[in-house]
Amino acid sequence: MNSKIKGSRKFLLVGVAxxxxxxxxxxxxxxxxxETEKNAIIGEISEGKExxxxxxxxxxxxxxxxxxxxxxxxxLKRDGxxxxxxxxxxxxxxxxxxxxxxxxxxxxxxxxxxxxDEVNAMKKYMLNHNVPEDDIFLDHAGFSTYDSMYRxxxxxxxxxxxVVTQKYHQYRAxxxxxxxxxxxxxxxxxxxxxxxQKMRDIREVLARxxxxxxxxxxxxxxYLGDVIPISGNGLKSWD
Numbered sequence: 001m002n003s004k005i006k007g008s009r010k011f012l013l014v015g016v017a018x019x020x021x022x023x024x025x026x027x028x029x030x031x032x033x034x035e036t037e038k039n040a041i042i043g044e045i046s047e048g049k050e051x052x053x054x055x056x057x058x059x060x061x062x063x064x065x066x067x068x069x070x071x072x073x074x075x076l077k078r079d080g081x082x083x084x085x086x087x088x089x090x091x092x093x094x095x096x097x098x099x100x101x102x103x104x105x106x107x108x109x110x111x112x113x114x115x116x117d118e119v120n121a122m123k124k125y126m127l128n129h130n131v132p133e134d135d136i137f138l139d140h141a142g143f144s145t146y147d148s149m150y151r152x153x154x155x156x157x158x159x160x161x162x163v164v165t166q167k168y169h170q171y172r173a174x175x176x177x178x179x180x181x182x183x184x185x186x187x188x189x190x191x192x193x194x195x196x197q198k199m200r201d202i203r204e205v206l207a208r209x210x211x212x213x214x215x216x217x218x219x220x221x222x223y224l225g226d227v228i229p230i231s232g233n234g235l236k237s238w239d
Contacts, residue, residue, distance in 0.1 A: 029208060040174045040184065070164065071165075073119070094131070104231075106139060134235055137156060137237045149173055149177050168197070168200060
């Protein structure tokens with residue numbers, strides 16, 4: 001009887017230990033991704049700070065030899081213009097471009113439907129700010145962060161990118177770039193407090209875990225297409 005009780009207790013303890021490990025794993029992966037990539041964030045625009053700080057701190061970006069500034073999509077308003085988060089990303093990316101941090105812009109977003117077109121809204125913003133057409137590359141199939149980071153290497157042959165997005169999103173994007181085999185440095189575009197950010201932070205923990213395991217197998221995105229080197233003419237990537 002005693003041996004059976006001891007066996008049951010041992011089994012219970014093993015079960016509790018396994019449960020504890022599984023319960024802790026998402027938080028361990030989340031923190032691992034943050035710690036791994038935090039030093040790759042080399043610039044940050046905090047709330048109330050002028051975007052022109054890029055010019056003042058330009059020395060940070062010298063010697064990186066970045067191929068492009070990769071701006072990740074973030075959604076549109078009902079009228080088809082960039083939402084607040086995307087507008088801040090575009091403004092930050094534009095400031096970096098004008099400061100000479102990289103010679104090309106790679107705008108990656110969702111253009112899966114005629115009535116929803118992130119990339120051309122992003123392109124319009126850049127054209128309105130006098131960026132030359134051939135310096136603007138469009139990734140029409142950036143349906144997810146995974147797709148955007150995968151295609152930057154596979155389609156646009158990026159070797160070094162400056163990634164522009166909000167800080168909560170940077171760690172995952174930079175982690176995937178590293179695993180896909182190219183260098184990436186983050187510049188955070190948090191120019192204001194965004195409504196619903198607490199929920200985004202929670203979802204991001206789940207997204208980091210999902211993409212951590214996805215990177216173990218690296219499946220191809222649904223859409224790839226012809227190679228359009230970032231060193232060439234951006235017009236080849238337009239509609």
